[in-house]
Amino acid sequence: MSWAVDLVPKAIEKATERTKQAGSEIPFQVFDAMNLGKLHERFDTVLDAGLFHNLSDNSRIRYASSLGAALKPGGIFHMLCFSDSQPGFIGPRRISKNEIYQTFSQGWHIDTIRKTRYKAYYPIGGANAWIASIRKV
Ligand SMILES: C[S@@+](CC[C@H](N)C(=O)[O-])C[C@H]1O[C@@H](n2cnc3c(N)ncnc32)[C@H](O)[C@@H]1O
Numbered sequence: 001m002s003w004a005v006d007l008v009p010k011a012i013e014k015a016t017e018r019t020k021q022a023g024s025e026i027p028f029q030v031f032d033a034m035n036l037g038k039l040h041e042r043f044d045t046v047l048d049a050g051l052f053h054n055l056s057d058n059s060r061i062r063y064a065s066s067l068g069a070a071l072k073p074g075g076i077f078h079m080l081c082f083s084d085s086q087p088g089f090i091g092p093r094r095i096s097k098n099e100i101y102q103t104f105s106q107g108w109h110i111d112t113i114r115k116t117r118y119k120a121y122y123p124i125g126g127a128n129a130w131i132a133s134i135r136k137v
Helices: 008-022 033-039 058-072 095-103
Strands: 005-008 028-030 043-047 073-083 108-118 125-137
Touching: 005 008, 005 033, 008 028, 033 058, 043 058, 058 073, 058 095, 073 108, 095 108, 095 125
Parallel strands: 005 028, 043 073
Antiparallel strands: 073 125, 108 125
């Protein structure tokens, strides 16, 4: 079973509409990603496109714990976030590789962190980003 969550009802509304237009069906739910354990389901994979880089230092720790509660042992978390090679200040926080290693230092194994591009309205043309694959041990 797949789930897609966002804290903001409007975001869920839009995503549901777009998914239907694409001929796909995913159950979207307004839900706090800080409490994924409360979904009472364990997943093989969790995807994050653009949430982690909005979080404060303290929230990152809570988020890692929430992810740990939602993944099966050996399950994998894939994350797309702005990287510290992106110049300027527009948009979310810039994340260094080291910060990813620090956040997921206990109970996780970093499989890969690769350079990629994040498609975004701002900065125009998108941003330098990381795509990280992090395994729950
Ligand atoms: C940069 S947007 C990315 C949206 C979408 N994943 C995408 O790739 O287009 C970040 C999203 O994270 C959501 N968000 C922020 N805090 C959240 C939380 N605690 N739980 C769930 N979603 C959250 C915001 O409402 C926003 O829609």
